[in-house]
Amino acid sequence: MHPPTTIPPEQTTALPDHTQLPDRDGSIVENAQEHPQSNLLTDCLLPRLREIHPDEQFFVGCDVGIYWRYTEPVLDGCKAPDWYYVPNVPPMLEGKFRRSYVLWREPVKPLILIEYVSKDGSEEHDATPYKGKFWVYEQAVCAPYYAIFDAAKTSLEVYRLEAGRYQPQPANAAGRFPIEALRIELGLWEGRYRTMTGPWLRVWDADTGQMILLSEERAEAAEGIIDETRQLLNEETERAEAERKRADEEKRRAEDEKRRADSVQMTLTETQERLQKLAEKLRAQGIDPEA
DSSP states (O other): OOOTTOOOHHHHTTSOOTTTSOSOOSOOOSSTTHHHHHHHHHHHHHHHHHHHOTTOOEEEESSOOEEOSOOSSGGGGEEOOSEEEEESSOSEETTEEOSOEEGGGOSOOOSEEEEEOOSSSHHHHOOOTTTSHHHIIIIIIOOSEEEEEETTTTEEEEEEEETTEEEEOOOOTTSOEEEGGGTEEEEEEEEEETTEEEEEEEEEETTTOOBOOOHHHHHHHHHHHHHHHHHHHHHHHHHHHHHHHHHHHHHHHHHHHHHHHHHHHHHHHHHHHHHHHHHHHHHHTTOOTTO
16 A cells, blocks of 8 residues: 555646645635744745745745645645745745645745644544644655744754654754754744744754744844944044044144244244344454453
8 A cells, every 4th residue: 555645656647736636625724924924034044945945946825735645525635834935945836826735746845844732632633544734744745843832832843754653853952943954943932923923833953953034124233334434434424523633733733833943943043143243243352342
């Protein structure tokens, strides 16, 4: 018996592709945090993903179905994680937006799947064969990482596929969970995003331990650096202007001193000349001026 996602190659072409399979099941997003949370993750991870994939060959799915087996009805063979990432695949297929990710048509499995708990968490932990999300992600999709974020409980669980089974991963000393392939750590952050304040799932750089900023935060940080640089430049300009004024003042004082010295020297010379002439007159009258 083949595993759920293993289909003989000669049969895959006979099965439907992403354009022929349903791309919605009529359900709605459970709460107002889910879409912003996915946008947050994609936003802050894009620079890292583009660094890893300079050719931009990767796919990020948000509530996009993953077809893991072909069955009737077809949606029974589909799960739609809240967020997932697939490396080394084109973001579009033949110029078309992906309507779903069809495992029997794709050469690469997702690297990480993330679910946001919307009820009591039982759905995200359901290990019922061929039905539960946990079982499907572990045994059918076989994604190396599976994360479950519960905003209501401010908790995060990360599982890693080891010997075909998901094993819970311990948090590191910083309380975060490393994802080695992306050189990141997943963790929780309490803050304000898109007018909403609460717990959010965010990522940190595994090498530096620094939180990877959102584009808006990067822009604000860049603006802050620009403002700081502008302030420093203004201060340096003011200091340079003050130094120039002091130098000009010193030069003016030096010129004044030189003029005074020249004037004194001229007066002294003139006095000496007058004394010399007077002495000559006295001598001409037979008077010794030094007597």
